[in-house]
Amino acid sequence: MKRIVCFGEALIDFLAQAPASPAAPRAFLQFAGGAPANVAVAAARLGATVDFVGMLGADMFGDFLLASLDQAGVGTGYVKRTAAANTALAFVALDAQGERSFSFYRPPAADLLFRAQHFHDACFTDAGILHLCSNSLTDGALAAVTLEAIERAQAAGALVSFDMNLRPSLWPAEVDPLARLWRVLEQADLVKLARNELDYLASAAGSEAAVIERLWQGRTRWLIVTDGARRLHWHTRTRRGGMDGFAVQAVDTTAAGDAFVGGLLAWLALRDIATAEFDAFLRTATTMDQALRQAAAAGAFAVTRPGAFAAMPAPADIAPFLEISA
Numbered sequence: 162m163k164r165i166v167c168f169g170e171a172l173i174d175f176l177a178q179a180p181a182s183p184a185a186p187r188a189f190l191q192f193a194g195g196a197p198a199n200v201a202v203a204a205a206r207l208g209a210t211v212d213f214v215g216m217l218g219a220d221m222f223g224d225f226l227l228a229s230l231d232q233a234g235v236g237t238g239y240v241k242r243t244a245a246a247n248t249a250l251a252f253v254a255l256d257a258q259g260e261r262s263f264s265f266y267r268p269p270a271a272d273l274l275f276r277a278q279h280f281h282d283a284c285f286t287d288a289g290i291l292h293l294c295s296n297s298l299t300d301g302a303l304a305a306v307t308l309e310a311i312e313r314a315q316a317a318g319a320l321v322s323f324d325m326n327l328r329p330s331l332w333p334a335e336v337d338p339l340a341r342l343w344r345v346l347e348q349a350d351l352v353k354l355a356r357n358e359l360d361y362l363a364s365a366a367g368s369e370a371a372v373i374e375r376l377w378q379g380r381t382r383w384l385i386v387t388d389g390a391r392r393l394h395w396h397t398r399t400r401r402g403g404m405d406g407f408a409v410q411a412v413d414t415t416a417a418g419d420a421f422v423g424g425l426l427a428w429l430a431l432r433d434i435a436t437a438e439f440d441a442f443l444r445t446a447t448t449m450d451q452a453l454r455q456a457a458a459a460g461a462f463a464v465t466r467p468g469a470f471a472a473m474p475a476p477a478d479i480a481p482f483l484e485i486s487a
Contacts, residue, residue, distance in 0.1 A: 163289020163430040165204050165211045166239075166319070168310050169197035169297040170272035171226045172249035174415060174469055189252060193229035194469035195272075196294040196326045199416045203423020203459055203473040205234040209430040212236035214284060214310075218248035218271035229470050239284045246271045253415055265331055273300045277309050285310075288319040289435035290426055293349075294326040298341040299333070311348050320435045321380070323349035324422050325358045339365055347379030350439060353422055356388035383443055385453075387421060387460075389414075395453070397443050404453050407461035407482050416469035417460045423473065424459030428452040458482035 175189035193202075198213055205211040213235050217223035219242045226248065230237050249270035254262050267273070285291075291314035298304040311321055323345050332338050342362075346352060354362070363369045376384055377398050384396040390411070394403045429435075429452060434442050442448055458479035466472035 162210055163433050163435050164287055165201070165209055165290045165292060165426055165430050166214060166284060166288045166314070167197040167201035167204075167211060167292045168214045168307070169195070169294050170249060170267075170270070171195035171198035171213065171215055171217060171230070172251055172267070172270070172272070173222045173226070175250060175252045176413070176415075176467060177252070177254045191225070192468035192471055193226050194251065194416065195226075195249070196296060196324065196419050197292060198226070198230065198235075199419035199469045199473070200292050200324070200423040200426065201235045202230070202233040202470045203416075203420045203463075204427040204430065206473045206475050207424060207427035207455075207459065207479075208476065209427040210236070212239055212284065214239040214275075214280070216241045216243055216271045216273075216275040216279070218242070218246060219244040220247050222248035222250070223271065233470060233473070239281055241275065241279045243271050243274050246274055248272075255413055263328065263330070265328070267331060268300070272297075273303050275303060275306060277306050280310070280313065285313040285317045285319065288314055288317055289430055289433070290320045290322055292322040292324070292422065292426060293345065294324050295338070295342060295345070296326065296328060296331060298338070298345065299331045299336075304341050304344075308344060308348075311345065315348075315436075318436050320351060320429070320439055321349045322351040322353070322422065322426060324353040324418060325355070326418065327358050327361065343375075346376060346381070350380055350436060351383045351385075352376060352381050353385045353387065353418070353425075355418060356386060356391075359386050382439060385425075387418060389417075393453070393457070395449075404450070404457065406457045407485070409461045409465050411464040413467045413472065414464050416472055417464045419469065420463035420473055421456045421460035424479070425452055425456035428455045454483060455479065
């Protein structure tokens with residue numbers, strides 16, 4: 162089995178709760194979250210071997226996140242702790258359809274303090290997949306560390322997965338995200354974008370076709386574009402297609418995309434698909450379809466539960482979805 166390494170932030174999602182009465186004060190419930198950490202938990206719950214790499218604060222929230230990762234079966238041997246900054250927080254409000262909006266308390270935050278010297282060589286030596294998100298690009302120093310992680314993973318023969326997961330409010334006002342985003346997009350073998358993220362890139366590039374062509378000029382070999390509950394679309398260098406998702410009643414969409422990616426990466430890892438095997442995988446429509454269906458099933462299940470780590474499915478949870486699509 163190929164080992165997955167997820168690098169970046171783990172944070173606390175404080176999820177707004179419905180008040181018991183109109184006069185009751187607004188309350189928030191603590192959940193473990195953070196996009197790459199969510200992917201790690203999703204993949205581990207589905208049977209993959211996963212390590213999370215990042216920095217947590219030496220505080221009660223860092224303790225909670227470390228325990229939550231351990232409980233989910235995610236390896237934490239490469240997690241670092243610091244007293245120089247607190248663990249990041251995100252306050253999450255949901256509308257009637259379960260769509261979320263965020264208020265982040267970052268920076269400062271512990272995850273931003275991870276540096277190249279904190280990597281352990283053994284982290285990359287037998288890694289099959291490295292997964293990243295854009296929140297590790299918002300700070301210049303951490304962006305350089307992210308690029309080093311990619312370089313080390315590629316040297317080890319690992320597949321690089323990038324879910325843009327763009328959160329504009331996390332970026333400094335004086336920084337244009339595009340340059341940093343494209344440095345990673347051009348190095349990723351597998352790119353997952355939400356529809357609004359593709360639109361964002363296309364507005365700068367001139368068209369969606371220009372974005373896709375630029376990806377093909379780099380290392381990218383598979384682009385997946387999700388659009389909430391609507392049909393997803395995928396592109397390779399020679400083919401393209403789509404897939405309908407699963408109809409569910411959404412409760413909390415906070416970790417839908419992370420569950421999708423975790424389900425996808427778990428499918429690849431359990432079948433020993435890394436860089437060397439990726440092109441052959443992409444030439445086989447049946448296996449691509451199976452991987453995407455597991456990803457879609459994981460994402461569909463996750464939105465029916467509150468929270469991020471707490472919403473990630475086990476194999477038995479997605480089995481009914483896969484039986485429907487068989």
